[in-house]
Amino acid sequence: MSRSSSSYHHGDLVTALETAAFELLAEQGHAALSLREVARRAGVSHNAPYHHFGDRTALLHHLAEAAMGRLLAAQQQALERAEGADAVERAVALGLAYTGWAVANPNAFAVVFDPAVCVPGQPTGEMGPLIAENERLLAETVAALAPGDPDGVAAVTSWAAVHGLAELVIAGHVPAAAAEPAIRSLMTALSPAHGG
Amino acid sequence: MSRSSSSYHHGDLVTALETAAFELLAEQGHAALSLREVARRAGVSHNAPYHHFGDRTALLHHLAEAAMGRLLAAQQQALERAEGADAVERAVALGLAYTGWAVANPNAFAVVFDPAVCVPGQPTGEMGPLIAENERLLAETVAALAPGDPDGVAAVTSWAAVHGLAELVIAGHVPAAAAEPAIRSLMTALSPAHGG
DNA sequence: AGGCGAACTGGACAGTGCCCAGATGCAAGC
DNA sequence: GCTTGCATCTGGGCACTGTCCAGTTCGCCT
Missing domain, CATH: 1.10.357.10 (Tetracycline Repressor, domain 2)
Structure with missing residues (x-):
């Protein structure tokens, strides 16, 4: 699914964000987890996550x-x-x-x-x-x-x-x-x- | 101790900050607890807490x-x-x-x-x-x-x-x-x- | 009385969550 | 095949935060 490696449309951002977030959770508590840092690690702009999670809390819930x-x-x-x-x-x-x-x-x-x-x-x-x-x-x-x-x-x-x-x-x-x-x-x- | 009600030197800021913080903790989790809001509730500048707690974490520890x-x-x-x-x-x-x-x-x-x-x-x-x-x-x-x-x-x-x-x-x-x-x-x- | 130093102030900076308008490109229609 | 629609992504901006810095105030000790 979604082979797309086009740089603009990620294709599987949700999974990428999840992976990046778990990576960060291995190092620090979720209080210190920043949406922007997660986005950075996933290689997207600081706003991309908002198109999949309405909220920081929504990401945490996921x-x-x-x-x-x-x-x-x-x-x-x-x-x-x-x-x-x-x-x-x-x-x-x-x-x-x-x-x-x-x-x-x-x-x-x-x-x-x-x-x-x-x-x-x-x-x-x-x-x-x-x-x-x-x-x-x-x-x-x-x-x-x-x-x-x-x-x-x-x-x-x-x-x-x-x-x-x-x-x-x-x-x-x-x-x-x-x-x-x-x-x-x-x-x-x-x-x-x-x-x- | 320290009757001082001079407005500049609070006299018992630590207690005042503690009280304000517990007040906030009654409404929200400590992840949402902001040093500045605590200071505001205690009626001091946003920097006053730093003379008693080196850190946000230090306040939380207290x-x-x-x-x-x-x-x-x-x-x-x-x-x-x-x-x-x-x-x-x-x-x-x-x-x-x-x-x-x-x-x-x-x-x-x-x-x-x-x-x-x-x-x-x-x-x-x-x-x-x-x-x-x-x-x-x-x-x-x-x-x-x-x-x-x-x-x-x-x-x-x-x-x-x-x-x-x-x-x-x-x-x-x-x-x-x-x-x-x-x-x-x-x-x-x-x-x-x-x-x- | 004079001055030291702790307590406090305001300003500044980087970082954050979230909102807005615009750019991009996949997919579906002609 | 080419255009068009729309979800996806981008950059800029705002209010807020924690923390650093330099200056101000004032209790206390000499």
């Missing part, structure tokens, strides 16, 4: 969707790798995939959960389905190890713990090595084999 | 310290109120104080845990002691309900879960009402009376 997609993919792959395993082990693998991706891509991760980017009220665009799919994945995995959980309390607790772990590791308050034991202890605590 | 102090105070008060109670109930109260304050002051909360403000490596200023005190409080409370926890895995897990819960509620992915059951289920799961 990045958030892309990042969420990657986070979800990382978890799906982890679950595939742990296909034959124990229910607890599968849950641990899922959690570790989440924290692992977050710690490896802290700035991209931050965009996804920034309330100023993805408004708390209603998720717009692809964000809703992506989050829903992630919740489904989690609910499924948690249900396999904590069957009696009508209101999904265990699922919420797991998500919160794993998410918080990621944030605390990124903020430097918890060493990265503490993630695995914490997740494993949580998952075993949730499993009925442990008690309750 | 705000982070102040916010962390308030978060800590909220938890201490909650523990005092739950003085005679059950170990689980005390832990729940502590957790609810954390999430409660965070959800009530999402933007201030975000400053505290922004890696771009409080650098992951070494906490500078008052931040270190404040975090340490919070960890002590948590470790103490968790130790009362999960005695055998040499490496503090339960404490880390609790912090992560409560922290993550706060973030997810703020981001709109979890309803605020889900916080209490989640925290209570976690704390009971950690207590040996429950199992294990």
